[in-house]
Amino acid sequence: MTHPDEAVLSAFSLDAESVTDREAVAAHVADCEICQQAVAAYRQVDGALRHAETWENLAALQSPGDRLAQFQDVRRRVQREDEEASRVLEPLLNSPLRFRNAKLENKPRWHTEGMVRMLCAAANERHESRPTFSLELTVTACTIAKALPQTTGAGRRLSMGMALRERANALRYLGKFKDALVALEYAERFFDTSPGADDFDLALVWLLRATVFMKSDRLPEGIVVARDASRVFRDYGDRDRELTSVMVEACCLLLSGHAQEAAEAFGRVSELARERGNTRVLASALQNGAAALVDLRELDRAERIYSEALVLYDELGASTEKARTMWALGSLVVARGQLEEGAARLDHSRAELARLGLTNDAAQATLEWAEARLALNKPEGVAAACRKIVVVFSSEGMQHHAKEALAALHEGLRAGKATPELVRSVRVYLEQLPANPTQPFVMAS
Numbered sequence: 001m002t003h004p005d006e007a008v009l010s011a012f013s014l015d016a017e018s019v020t021d022r023e024a025v026a027a028h029v030a031d032c033e034i035c036q037q038a039v040a041a042y043r044q045v046d047g048a049l050r051h052a053e054t055w056e057n058l059a060a061l062q063s064p065g066d067r068l069a070q071f072q073d074v075r076r077r078v079q080r081e082d083e084e085a086s087r088v089l090e091p092l093l094n095s096p097l098r099f100r101n102a103k104l105e106n107k108p109r110w111h112t113e114g115m116v117r118m119l120c121a122a123a124n125e126r127h128e129s130r131p132t133f134s135l136e137l138t139v140t141a142c143t144i145a146k147a148l149p150q151t152t153g154a155g156r157r158l159s160m161g162m163a164l165r166e167r168a169n170a171l172r173y174l175g176k177f178k179d180a181l182v183a184l185e186y187a188e189r190f191f192d193t194s195p196g197a198d199d200f201d202l203a204l205v206w207l208l209r210a211t212v213f214m215k216s217d218r219l220p221e222g223i224v225v226a227r228d229a230s231r232v233f234r235d236y237g238d239r240d241r242e243l244t245s246v247m248v249e250a251c252c253l254l255l256s257g258h259a260q261e262a263a264e265a266f267g268r269v270s271e272l273a274r275e276r277g278n279t280r281v282l283a284s285a286l287q288n289g290a291a292a293l294v295d296l297r298e299l300d301r302a303e304r305i306y307s308e309a310l311v312l313y314d315e316l317g318a319s320t321e322k323a324r325t326m327w328a329l330g331s332l333v334v335a336r337g338q339l340e341e342g343a344a345r346l347d348h349s350r351a352e353l354a355r356l357g358l359t360n361d362a363a364q365a366t367l368e369w370a371e372a373r374l375a376l377n378k379p380e381g382v383a384a385a386c387r388k389i390v391v392v393f394s395s396e397g398m399q400h401h402a403k404e405a406l407a408a409l410h411e412g413l414r415a416g417k418a419t420p421e422l423v424r425s426v427r428v429y430l431e432q433l434p435a436n437p438t439q440p441f442v443m444a445s
Contacts, residue, residue, distance in 0.1 A: 081114025161190035178394030217435035
């Protein structure tokens, strides 16, 4: 990864308008945690220079050991470490087996903060397309961060916070929400107690936590945390992450049943994302806005928006979200009453979701497919497919309830008495189980 040089970053930190290619620099800084920290440090130095007590010690500031010179030395060390780590990782990242065999966690030579940063960056690039591999990268990052010498002080704590945060991100993509929340809790502790961290580091944790809350139906908490993150990103001028935070809030509104309010919010995010050329945020806003329109029964408009999101995810190489969008389109076609076409789309989607390791999504898509097949009076293959369903929940109690619901479905299929209504009741129950973990399954009458 090529970073802007120190002169450009310092100028951008103090007066963005003075930088010739400020939009490109801003885009790089928005995506690069290393440069975000550099910008924060330059601004911290600038803030210190504005205080009267600083000028009372002007002689010390002018000495060879002044803090700015020290920071520039650290900056050069950081860049050198990153370049070395990138060279080591480059041939390993195309093959999980080759990466595994390299055993970087057992080689003290590569136990550097730079290796942690580059592993996190590599994982972040792969969350969408190769989520299982990205988790492996973050596990190695955590192991190396933990092995850093205690003498590195703040650098070690920042590395631990960064690695844990990225691990939580990988777990989030794999639907392991309980584990993700635990990792985020530890990451926040490291950032809270590190003098090198700031509100921006914490806001990234909050954004991930809000997303996990959204995914696990803790919607009121998600709204509050997303708003907190949004305020920090706005203060830092990071419009892209501010938009993402607002979108998470809108998703929570949608899942809370406020479809009209959510659709309007997603529309605003889409417009702003188009203006800024942020394809990733635009695709996500379109995907979720379409879901709100489905709830409002505006199916034709929703289909057009889903189709645009699908094209964007394909261009981005975002495999997991592309698969989820294809699944949503299949569900929409079924909702329109076109059961044959909808069942065919759902059949393809459930296979793709399973291939990507999205266990619970694959289970839900399979149940939707089974429901459509039974409604068509075509039960062939349904029992065999449902026997292969696996679901994973964050507690033994929820796992037990899920097994009970699936057992009722399997018995109905075995006896030839399964109906679309039974499949739907199991599907809805599993979908709502995280929000109602103690609710037992009651078979539809």
